[in-house]
Amino acid sequence: GAGVSQTPSNKVTEKGKYVELRCDPISGHTALYWYRQSLGQGPEFLIYFQGTGAADDSGLPNDRFFAVRPEGSVSTLKIQRTERGDSAVYLCASSLTSVGSYNEQFFGPGTRLTVL
Amino acid sequence: RKEVEQDPGPFNVPEGATVAFNCTYSNSASQSFFWYRQDCRKEPKLLMSVYSSGNEDGRFTAQLNRASQYISLLIRDSKLSDSATYLCVVNSFYNQGGKLIFGQGTELSVKP
Numbered sequence: 001g002a003g004v005s006q007t008p009s010n011k012v013t014e015k016g017k018y019v020e021l022r023c024d025p026i027s028g029h030t031a032l033y034w035y036r037q038s039l040g041q042g043p044e045f046l047i048y049f050q051g052t053g054a055a056d057d058s059g060l061p062n063d064r065f066f067a068v069r070p071e072g073s074v075s076t077l078k079i080q081r082t083e084r085g086d087s088a089v090y091l092c093a094s095s096l097t098s099v100g101s102y103n104e105q106f107f108g109p110g111t112r113l114t115v116l
Numbered sequence: 117r118k119e120v121e122q123d124p125g126p127f128n129v130p131e132g133a134t135v136a137f138n139c140t141y142s143n144s145a146s147q148s149f150f151w152y153r154q155d156c157r158k159e160p161k162l163l164m165s166v167y168s169s170g171n172e173d174g175r176f177t178a179q180l181n182r183a184s185q186y187i188s189l190l191i192r193d194s195k196l197s198d199s200a201t202y203l204c205v206v207n208s209f210y211n212q213g214g215k216l217i218f219g220q221g222t223e224l225s226v227k228p
Contacts (some may be wrong), residue, residue, distance in 0.1 A: 033215070033216075035216075035218075040124070040220065041220050041221075042120075042203050042205075042218030042219050042220045042221050043160065043203075043216075043218045044218070045215040045216065045217065048214065048215060055214075056214065056215055058215075059215065091159060091160075098214060104162055105162075105216065107159035107160050107161070108159060109158070109159050110159055
């Protein structure tokens with residue numbers, strides 16, 4: 001079946017602009033995660049959703065970052081007033097659920113964001 | 117101090133070699149442990165979970181020492197296709213999926 005998909009695959013924007021990154025999880029997966037990976041580093045947790053609600057948003061770096069998942073499926077990560085330091089690969093992952101014993105997280109290919 | 121620390125490498129080894137990666141974690145409440153593999157410009161993929169009793173999957177052996185907060189991965193008989201970055205990962209909550217905490221990754225390059 002289809003894996004996690006993310007669009008766009010690449011996004012180049014100018015400092016100060018607003019961007020939206022989209023994640024389409026594996027069908028039937030109720031948990032959805034966003035991570036950010038800078039060059040030479042491991043992925044860094046941003047936020048995760050169980051269903052429509054954000055269960056843990058402790059990784060969002062500041063209030064310029066916001067994510068939604070209104071219908072419990074597709075999620076959008078929104079970044080306002082982008083800064084050069086926001087340049088990274090934004091990874092989305094999904095799992096069957098986040099409740100109970102650990103469920104494997106499956107990652108999408110990521111969106112490479114470049115802020116000029 | 118980072119919550120999960122790894123030697124970034126790179127490790128350059130010949131085909132057939134045995135290579136070991138180490139990782140330490142700082143949060144003693146961590147409950148689940150994993151090794152992920154990430155190929156260049158690709159997404160991370162789960163390689164194997166790590167259990168206190170140690171576990172093996174073919175040429176790969178993972179060990180966990182909770183007392184020392186130390187995780188290891190051993191790769192025997194390295195193949196060219198093993199070249200990738202290996203990420204040590206912990207999950208702090210036992211009965212929740214929750215967030216994964218990644219180390220910075222150890223790069224492995226297997227040469228002919």
